[in-house]
Amino acid sequence: MPLKETIETEYKNALKAKDKTKISTYRLILSSIKDLDITNRSGPNKKETDDEDIKKLLKKMVKQRAESIDIYKKNNRTDLLEIEQNEYNIIIEFLPKQLGDEETKKIxxxxxxxxxxNSVKDMGKVMGELKKLHSDEIDFAKAGPLIKELLNS
Known part of the structure; x- marks a missing residue:
């Protein structure tokens, strides 16, 4: 089942269950997907929005939530932290599972x-190959410094 349909189904289930947190998060996701659809349909490179586009969008949303979570932790805003954490947990369910630090280092x-x-100059080659082979399962924010460290040693 396409990712958009999965999200819409989950949204309908949340409506039936009257789960306010999930309802608002799914509405946020579906609204962003609709914006993406509009952007993809207009402009010079017209195309249908596919699962890869939606995954990129969800990764961006997860990254935004993670940054907000860090800020709220630093400023002791537990009320806002809880909201962001719930949204983060809901959005991340639709993305492929990320590999842990050990698996990432091994790869x-x-x-x-x-x-x-064997030189930091070749880091671009390594990152390019890593993106080709493992784009969905590796957090590149962690992989970059790790590769730099490995190439320096």
Whole structure:
């Protein structure tokens, strides 16, 4: 089932269950998808919105929530923190599971040895290959510094 349909189904279930947190979060997601549809239909590169576009959108939303969570923690705003955390948890359910730090490090090490690179100058090659092979399952905000560290050692 396409991702958009899955989200719409979950939205309908939340409406039936009268779960206010989920309802507002799903509305937010569906609204963003609708904006994305409009953007994709207008402009020079007309195309249908596919699951990859929606995943990118959801990743962006997750990143925004994570940044807000950090800010709210620093400023001791538990009321807002709870709201953002709930939205974060709901949105992340629609994304593929991210690999942990150990698995990410192992994949990066294997890729570096496979490509035969040993300098930070080659970091772009490693990142490019990593994005080709593992774009959905690796957090690149963590992978970048890790690759830099591996190439420096």
């Amino acid at each position: 990066c090490e294997e890729l570096i040895s496979k490509l035969g690179v």
